[in-house]
Amino acid sequence: MKQNSSPIKEKLYSIVFKADTRAGKTFDLFLIAVIIFSIIVVMAESVSSVWEQYGNTLKILEWVITVLFSIEYILRIIIVHRPRKFIFSFYGLIDLLACLPAYIGIFTTAGAGLVVIRALRLLRLFRILKLTRYTNASSYIWEALKASRFKISIFLYTIMTLVIVIGALMYFVEDGASGFDSIPRAMYWVIVTITTVGYGDIAPMTTAGQFIASIVMIMGYAIIAVPTGIVTAETVRLKHKDTDSKPCPRCHTLNKSEANYCSKCGEKIAQTEQ
Numbered sequence: 001m002k003q004n005s006s007p008i009k010e011k012l013y014s015i016v017f018k019a020d021t022r023a024g025k026t027f028d029l030f031l032i033a034v035i036i037f038s039i040i041v042v043m044a045e046s047v048s049s050v051w052e053q054y055g056n057t058l059k060i061l062e063w064v065i066t067v068l069f070s071i072e073y074i075l076r077i078i079i080v081h082r083p084r085k086f087i088f089s090f091y092g093l094i095d096l097l098a099c100l101p102a103y104i105g106i107f108t109t110a111g112a113g114l115v116v117i118r119a120l121r122l123l124r125l126f127r128i129l130k131l132t133r134y135t136n137a138s139s140y141i142w143e144a145l146k147a148s149r150f151k152i153s154i155f156l157y158t159i160m161t162l163v164i165v166i167g168a169l170m171y172f173v174e175d176g177a178s179g180f181d182s183i184p185r186a187m188y189w190v191i192v193t194i195t196t197v198g199y200g201d202i203a204p205m206t207t208a209g210q211f212i213a214s215i216v217m218i219m220g221y222a223i224i225a226v227p228t229g230i231v232t233a234e235t236v237r238l239k240h241k242d243t244d245s246k247p248c249p250r251c252h253t254l255n256k257s258e259a260n261y262c263s264k265c266g267e268k269i270a271q272t273e274q
Contacts, residue, residue: 013079016072031072038065038098066102073099085265144234151230159223163190166216170209178205194220 018024041061044050051058073095077083086092145152167187174180179202180189189202193216204213248262248269261268 009079012075016076016079034065034068038062038069041065062102066099069095069099141231141235144231147237148230148234152227155226155230159194162219163187163194166190166212170204170212173206173212174204174209178203178209180204180209190216193217194223196220196224 014021015023015027041058044054045058045062076086076092076095080086087096164183164187167190168183170186170189171180171183174186180186185202192199192202193213196217204210248265248267259269
């Protein structure tokens with residue numbers, strides 16, 4: 001916070017943005033409970049029998065939740081020292097999505113507007129992304145994904161190359177009667193097989209095609225393990241790099257234990273109370 005900010009703002013800031021105080025932890029736990037409850041309400045609305053019996057109650061609950069999220073969103077904008085940056089940040093946009101659909105639904109009309117309303121209700125499920133703000137583990141996963149993005153990109157490029165080559169090979173080995181009537185269709189089969197999903201809507205009939213399918217199936221088990229191993233290795237490396245790392249309360253970037261400000265966004269990082 002800025003030095004010329006009011007004591008009330010400083011107090012609210014410590015509650016809303018800092019999780020290392022009793023009040024901050026209580027505030028975070030309350031929000032987590034509201035988020036989980038809101039997701040349950042949205043899912044309940046999609047069940048026709050529940051909606052017919054408790055539709056009015058669910059509407060009231062949804063508006064109560066929307067108002068709570070709106071107050072939280074406005075409060076964060078007011079007390080943060082760089083409002084514009086927060087508004088266009090990942091969590092700022094998620095906070096906006098958490099409450100915006102309900103207000104847009106007011107202006108939609110019946111008939112064709114019902115489709116829009118259903119889509120807006122689905123958008124409210126984005127509230128579950130708000131939960132990532134309150135778990136330090138998400139910071140390690142996010143940093144591990146960023147650190148391993150080049151390795152994963154090369155891996156995906158290799159997989160797409162294999163899919164194209166094997167798909168083309170299956171197209172020439174098999175015939176249209178077995179479902180391999182085009183290279184894209186054959187590529188679809190390769191993706192389904194290599195990911196061990198196996199819908200069974202397309203299956204090779206020739207001996208050569210079944211031999212290739214067997215190789216693809218075996219490859220699938222090894223391929224699935226590769227990205228998991230890459231991300232896991234990066235997560236372990238980051239964990240051991242600095243066991244006392246502190247996540248930024250705004251962008252959740254991991255910083256060194258002695259850091260007072262975030263290396264990415266410049267947010268002040270509170271010292272852990274003893």
